Amino acid sequence: MTTAKALVKCLEKEGITTIFGYPGAMICPFYDELSRSNVIEHVLVRHEANAGHAASGLARLTGKAAVCVATSGPGALNLITAIATAYMDSIPIVAITGQVSSEQIGKDVFQEADIMGAAEPFVKHSYLVKDAAQLPRIIAEAFYIATTGRPGPVLIDIPVDVQFVEIDFNPENYQDSNTPPDIRGYKPSVAGNKLQIKRVIEAIEQSRKPLICAGGGMFAAKRGKFAFEAMREMAQHADIPVIHTMMGISSFPTDHRLYCGMIGMHGKATANRALNECDLLILLGARVNDRAIPALTKDTPPKIIHVDIDPAEIGKNLNAAIPVVGEICMVLAQILETLPQKKHNEWNAYLNKIKSTVSGNEKTAENNARTDVINPREFYKTLNRLLPRDTVITADVGQNQIWTANHLSLGEGGRFITSGGMGTMGYSVPAAIGAKRSAPEREVIAICGDGSFQMQFMELATAVQHDINIKVIIMKNDRLGMVREVQKLRYDNNQTAVFLDGSPDFIKLAEAYGIQGERLCEPSNIDKALITLLASKQPYVLVVDVDAEERSLL
Numbered sequence: 001m002t003t004a005k006a007l008v009k010c011l012e013k014e015g016i017t018t019i020f021g022y023p024g025a026m027i028c029p030f031y032d033e034l035s036r037s038n039v040i041e042h043v044l045v046r047h048e049a050n051a052g053h054a055a056s057g058l059a060r061l062t063g064k065a066a067v068c069v070a071t072s073g074p075g076a077l078n079l080i081t082a083i084a085t086a087y088m089d090s091i092p093i094v095a096i097t098g099q100v101s102s103e104q105i106g107k108d109v110f111q112e113a114d115i116m117g118a119a120e121p122f123v124k125h126s127y128l129v130k131d132a133a134q135l136p137r138i139i140a141e142a143f144y145i146a147t148t149g150r151p152g153p154v155l156i157d158i159p160v161d162v163q164f165v166e167i168d169f170n171p172e173n174y175q176d177s178n179t180p181p182d183i184r185g186y187k188p189s190v191a192g193n194k195l196q197i198k199r200v201i202e203a204i205e206q207s208r209k210p211l212i213c214a215g216g217g218m219f220a221a222k223r224g225k226f227a228f229e230a231m232r233e234m235a236q237h238a239d240i241p242v243i244h245t246m247m248g249i250s251s252f253p254t255d256h257r258l259y260c261g262m263i264g265m266h267g268k269a270t271a272n273r274a275l276n277e278c279d280l281l282i283l284l285g286a287r288v289n290d291r292a293i294p295a296l297t298k299d300t301p302p303k304i305i306h307v308d309i310d311p312a313e314i315g316k317n318l319n320a321a322i323p324v325v326g327e328i329c330m331v332l333a334q335i336l337e338t339l340p341q342k343k344h345n346e347w348n349a350y351l352n353k354i355k356s357t358v359s360g361n362e363k364t365a366e367n368n369a370r371t372d373v374i375n376p377r378e379f380y381k382t383l384n385r386l387l388p389r390d391t392v393i394t395a396d397v398g399q400n401q402i403w404t405a406n407h408l409s410l411g412e413g414g415r416f417i418t419s420g421g422m423g424t425m426g427y428s429v430p431a432a433i434g435a436k437r438s439a440p441e442r443e444v445i446a447i448c449g450d451g452s453f454q455m456q457f458m459e460l461a462t463a464v465q466h467d468i469n470i471k472v473i474i475m476k477n478d479r480l481g482m483v484r485e486v487q488k489l490r491y492d493n494n495q496t497a498v499f500l501d502g503s504p505d506f507i508k509l510a511e512a513y514g515i516q517g518e519r520l521c522e523p524s525n526i527d528k529a530l531i532t533l534l535a536s537k538q539p540y541v542l543v544v545d546v547d548a549e550e551r552s553l554l
Helices: 003-013 025-034 050-060 076-078 080-088 114-124 132-147 160-164 192-207 225-239 271-275 326-336 343-369 376-386 399-408 428-438 460-466 479-492 506-512 523-535
Strands: 017-024 039-045 068-071 093-099 123-126 154-159 212-213 242-244 257-263 280-283 303-308 324-326 391-395 415-418 444-449 473-476 516-520 540-545
Touching: 003 025, 003 039, 003 160, 003 460, 017 050, 017 303, 017 428, 025 068, 025 093, 025 154, 025 160, 025 473, 039 376, 039 460, 050 068, 050 076, 050 415, 050 428, 050 460, 050 523, 068 076, 076 114, 080 093, 080 114, 093 114, 093 132, 093 160, 114 154, 114 303, 123 132, 132 154, 132 212, 154 160, 160 506, 192 280, 192 324, 212 225, 212 271, 225 326, 242 271, 257 271, 271 343, 271 376, 303 326, 324 428, 324 479, 376 399, 376 523, 399 415, 399 444, 399 473, 399 479, 428 444, 473 523, 479 506, 506 516, 506 540, 523 540
Parallel strands: 017 039, 017 068, 068 093, 093 154, 123 154, 212 242, 212 280, 242 257, 280 303, 303 324, 391 415, 391 444, 444 473, 473 540, 516 540
Antiparallel strands: none
């Protein structure tokens, strides 16, 4: 069979049922064969970057690698933002790109670009397929590399002439990525060192004020089980309160008695107090980057246990007294084997008292809020009350991200997805499409600002064409709100290049795509507007008018 057909067969064997992409001449042989697949459905996006973001949304919900495809030159280059976004957030995607014919590489022919060189800083590994016979091995390796160790994107660049080459390949003999290939220099740690696990247990036993900090690694999956499931079991078994980074949102139910909130410069007072007053900090799959570290203000930090698959992350931002390298699912299982049951009544009672005080302060802020525009806190309070428990929320970047991170309450079964490391605007809608594609039975809502929405609204067409019934909430203030805040606080309120004059009427825009929507201007109509949104069985757009001077932290 041709290499293009073999590629389709390999992807089927890897369990791929959806591919997000945008075709072009240099990837047409693959698309020709893909059209004959009875297993894989292609979802046509309206911009290549959004193919990568949609694959990211699918991968994050399933815990498995997802696939995006683009053609050579500008098509491949448009994927780089999505590849970099996946790299920063450790999301397993396999990006397949077409390339000009082998004999033309390096001659600056039409739509030639060195995508391997351009994407090199943002991939775990990349391949240029020169020998067609090696393709099955490359596909298996790519999926294995993307999903093991610290997950991340892998790029496969295939010249158009190679796609036509006939190779001797029997799909029944294909060894998928579940059979670890022998890759020289790539031997990721799996189990945690037994001595270090013993030290972890001893530290927890001796601690009077332990604290778990959950990061994005909690959404790593092994054999169909996510790491956050074991983390929840560990917290309840040893009565340890839980905080999280932005990437760790929804790893622990917000209505749980041990929940203390998000840490960091945009985090909750209770979480930051807990971080500064604990005597043992258990970092689980968290990089604790520049957004989180400022929350730790005391001179003598607590004793730190840091569990991560990537040894380069351990001790990079905070010194770890007990480093544990290994797959987070495996390490947590090892800890739970011998972790004694324990109670920390005094510590938890103290944190609950802080929670009550913070809650009272927030109530005062609510009572003083304006009533002539939509207050984000009030909006999210209503949204939390109406959402199904297993709702998936994809948040964009900017003020809308901070409002969502701080005020969204997801119970057990809910998921929060955002671009945390790269902070990529235009992420939420395609990510919602990918998430909804993997879980059509769940409510999936993209929340974005009016600035970020205009970087991605073309994907409404994708949702309509492929019957992907996502909901979109646009927090509209006619500003690039986060930049406006920075300019107000740090640049003597010199607001420049942040006004979104000329923006379209988003409801009319939705109608042009055949999508119903509503504009929410009155606080008294929040309930009705959200009930209508959630009742819709089709894509739906809700525009929420927010005060232009509203702050990220309320």
